[in-house]
Amino acid sequence: MLTRAVGSIGVGSQVGAASVPGGVAVRDLHVLYRANELLHGVSSTFRPNAVSAIVGPTGCGKTTLLRSINRMHDSTPGMRVTGSVTVGGEDVYGRGVVVRGLRRKVGMLFQRANPFPQSIADNVSLAPLAHGTVSRHGVSALVEEHLRLVGLWDAVKDRLDRSPFHLSGGQQQLLCLARTLALSPEVLLLDEPTSALDPDTTEHIEGLIKQLSARVTVLVVTHNLAQANRIADDVLFLMAGSVVEFAPAQTFFQNPADERSRAYVSGRIG
Amino acid sequence: MILLRRRAEGRTPGPAPAPRAARHERDTTIGEAVTRAVTAVFGSVPTALLIFILAVMVVTAVPAILFTGTGFFGTYFSPGNYYLAPTVHNGISASHGAVFGFLPEMLGTLVTSAIALGLAVPISVGGVLTLTEWVPRWAQGGVGLLLELLAGVPSVVFGLWGVLTFGPFMLRTVSPALTGIIGGFPWLFPWLPQGAAWVLLGAALIAFIGIRASVHGRLRRRARWLSVIVLFITLWGAVAPWFTGEVNTAGGVLTASLVLALMVVPIIAATTRELVRHVPVLAKEGSLALGMTKHETARVVTLPYISTGVLATALLGWGRAIGETIAMFFIIGNIFTGIPVNIYHSGATLSSLIAGTLDGVLQAKTDVSALFAAGLFLLVISLLSNLGGRLIIRRVAGDRALPVGRGV
Numbered sequence: 001m002l003t004r005a006v007g008s009i010g011v012g013s014q015v016g017a018a019s020v021p022g023g024v025a026v027r028d029l030h031v032l033y034r035a036n037e038l039l040h041g042v043s044s045t046f047r048p049n050a051v052s053a054i055v056g057p058t059g060c061g062k063t064t065l066l067r068s069i070n071r072m073h074d075s076t077p078g079m080r081v082t083g084s085v086t087v088g089g090e091d092v093y094g095r096g097v098v099v100r101g102l103r104r105k106v107g108m109l110f111q112r113a114n115p116f117p118q119s120i121a122d123n124v125s126l127a128p129l130a131h132g133t134v135s136r137h138g139v140s141a142l143v144e145e146h147l148r149l150v151g152l153w154d155a156v157k158d159r160l161d162r163s164p165f166h167l168s169g170g171q172q173q174l175l176c177l178a179r180t181l182a183l184s185p186e187v188l189l190l191d192e193p194t195s196a197l198d199p200d201t202t203e204h205i206e207g208l209i210k211q212l213s214a215r216v217t218v219l220v221v222t223h224n225l226a227q228a229n230r231i232a233d234d235v236l237f238l239m240a241g242s243v244v245e246f247a248p249a250q251t252f253f254q255n256p257a258d259e260r261s262r263a264y265v266s267g268r269i270g
Numbered sequence: 271m272i273l274l275r276r277r278a279e280g281r282t283p284g285p286a287p288a289p290r291a292a293r294h295e296r297d298t299t300i301g302e303a304v305t306r307a308v309t310a311v312f313g314s315v316p317t318a319l320l321i322f323i324l325a326v327m328v329v330t331a332v333p334a335i336l337f338t339g340t341g342f343f344g345t346y347f348s349p350g351n352y353y354l355a356p357t358v359h360n361g362i363s364a365s366h367g368a369v370f371g372f373l374p375e376m377l378g379t380l381v382t383s384a385i386a387l388g389l390a391v392p393i394s395v396g397g398v399l400t401l402t403e404w405v406p407r408w409a410q411g412g413v414g415l416l417l418e419l420l421a422g423v424p425s426v427v428f429g430l431w432g433v434l435t436f437g438p439f440m441l442r443t444v445s446p447a448l449t450g451i452i453g454g455f456p457w458l459f460p461w462l463p464q465g466a467a468w469v470l471l472g473a474a475l476i477a478f479i480g481i482r483a484s485v486h487g488r489l490r491r492r493a494r495w496l497s498v499i500v501l502f503i504t505l506w507g508a509v510a511p512w513f514t515g516e517v518n519t520a521g522g523v524l525t526a527s528l529v530l531a532l533m534v535v536p537i538i539a540a541t542t543r544e545l546v547r548h549v550p551v552l553a554k555e556g557s558l559a560l561g562m563t564k565h566e567t568a569r570v571v572t573l574p575y576i577s578t579g580v581l582a583t584a585l586l587g588w589g590r591a592i593g594e595t596i597a598m599f600f601i602i603g604n605i606f607t608g609i610p611v612n613i614y615h616s617g618a619t620l621s622s623l624i625a626g627t628l629d630g631v632l633q634a635k636t637d638v639s640a641l642f643a644a645g646l647f648l649l650v651i652s653l654l655s656n657l658g659g660r661l662i663i664r665r666v667a668g669d670r671a672l673p674v675g676r677g678v
Contacts, residue, residue, distance in 0.1 A: 070559060077407065103561035114556035117574035126570055127560040176556065183560065 021088045022048040022186040022217040024069060029083035031064050031073065038064045040241045041083065046234070051209060051218040053232035053249070055225060057269065061241040062221040066189050069219070070106040071099055087187060104131050107185035109193045113172030115164040115179070120147075120156050123164055123175055124182050133183065146178040150208060170201030177208065188212065190220040194227065206231050225265065229253050237261050327646050334370055334639035337362040342643065344371025347606035349627055349637045364636035372620065372644055374609045378523065379619040379651060382598065383591035385527035386534050391584050393531070394539035399572065402546050403564050414543060421536035429600035432529035437520035437601060445517040445524065445614045453514040474504035517614040519603055524613040526602040530594060534587040541583040545576040578663055585659040592652050595621040620648040 350368030603616025631637035
């Protein structure tokens with residue numbers, strides 16, 4: 001039922017950043033939904049261990065691009081992906097790729113918090129247990145480590161066996177971040193992770209993202225330019241499914257090359 | 271009413287306050303009062319009907335209740351002989367030799383429904399999960415349609431099929447195999463008489479309570495395992511004897527229960543299908559994005575999301591199973607003389623007793639009264655199990671309830 005025509009175009013030897021663990025490269029990526037082309041040949045190489053923000057007006061394909069990287073389009077009938085995506089030099093859409101393993105390396109955080117309807121502790125430990133990256137004896141240490149990492153430990157340490165749905169929206173999103181980090185991913189895909197959160201939690205999460213980027217490649221989709229300015233090392237500006245500009249953040253915000261980027265940064269479009 | 275107000279506002283020029291509150295400014299307009307009265311009437315009809323039916327049943331059952339007293343819990347039912355000298359007890363006259371013991375029928379009702387539901391719930395939930403997760407979308411519609419058609423099959427057809435086709439198959443093939451397999455298991459309590467099963471069932475209940483307690487941290491992990499083992503042994507000891515021994519009829523309790531299960535499956539499955547469809551995609555993607563498989567996602571996300579709904583649906587199915595009459599009447603054998611020695615024998619349910627007896631006893635007022643008493647028991651069992659089910663749902667929903675609009 002799912003037809004995917006994936007042509008690996010010239011990815012035999014990825015050079016530079018892309019083949020380093022955590023390096024993400026996209027080559028001539030077309031994504032189609034039925035007859036609609038959502039991405040028209042996007043190519044970019046994201047620096048490892050840096051924060052790359054993907055910005056652009058609503059409907060420009062930011063989320064589509066992000067979801068191509070961990071193959072989230074697989075389960076949507078009618079979605080076709082062509083071109084190539086490599087993570088750490090390995091073709092994501094290549095033959096014999098285990099999607100399960102790919103998604104262990106490439107974590108994802110969604111627009112709204114979506115914790116499992118399980119206990120808080122299980123939220124963190126279920127995926128590592130399923131992947132066999134932690135033993136039963138190591139679970140409680142793993143849970144504590146990652147809840148501490150996102151700064152949630154003190155708030156939940158007395159109710160680890162309770163439902164996460166009693167937590168605030170921001171705390172739930174932090175729990176989802178902890179859950180993702182518990183798999184020690186190389187790449188973190190963030191799909192407008194703070195769009196539903198209050199300023200304090202947003203600031204906290206932005207701090208975490210900066211801090212995490214020392215060891216994880218972060219791709220963050222955001223419609224919030226100020227946020228991109230605060231956290232991004234590089235900015236990819238998409239419009240209508242095509243790349244307009246991909247530049248270091250400072251360049252993009254202060255001296256963009258493209259006229260449309262200038263218009264977008266100054267708020268004239270978007 | 272909004273229209274009315276707009277028109278009225280249009281007519282009033284300027285902000286000049288009216289000296290007396292105009293009609294449209296009063297809290298209750300005539301329209302609202304009428305609406306309220308009409309909805310009050312329609313709203314109270316179901317409650318009033320329930321109370322009315324209950325009252326009629328209680329009043330009609332009084333003679334039988336006076337005649338029998340606690341004898342309702344006896345194991346023998348007979349409408350007696352209308353043409354011989356009447357038996358008089360507590361000032362109530364009944365047919366000669368009439369005895370109204372409903373215990374086998376009460377147990378029959380509970381056991382057939384329990385077996386039916388115990389099979390139907392896992393089959394429906396498992397089937398629906400398989401359908402929605404692994405069957406291609408174009409085939410799903412067809413299977414869904416079949417399910418809905420199955421729900422529309424009249425119960426008398428199920429009854430006919432059960433007694434003419436399925437029953438003989440059970441008698442020849444399934445029942446002998448089942449009794450052979452279960453009878454061949456190493457007996458845990460071979461020296462105990464079958465009645466001791468009830469004691470074991472009590473022990474099983476205590477073990478279950480022990481498990482519940484340990485879940486809440488009052489017992490340690492080892493004690494928890496111990497109580498699980500005790501629960502299984504005692505349940506086995508209590509239940510297994512009913513599944514062994516001679517097979518003597520094509521109908522009987524097991525056949526009736528299986529047909530009942532088949533009748534309940536579409537009800538539970540159809541609702542479960544809707545429940546599964548409404549599990550938020552975002553919640554499932556959270557699991558898939560972590561590299562969890564479909565199977566793990568179903569277990570970790572989908573099942574908890576639908577659990578309360580499935581319980582509520584099971585409760586609906588339970589109501590249907592308890593009340594199911596004509597199929598049970600055809601299949602179960604309608605034997606009112608004692609508790610069947612095992613589930614391969616004929617038995618009766620409260621509803622099959624009423625359906626099977628009424629025609630012969632219309633002349634005998636006390637017999638009819640006894641049937642109303644049977645109906646009352648049925649109603650009480652139905653109401654009690656419904657209340658119990660609601661309590662379970664509330665407990666299950668308690669901590670894991672999913673507040674709407676909060677990260678869901």
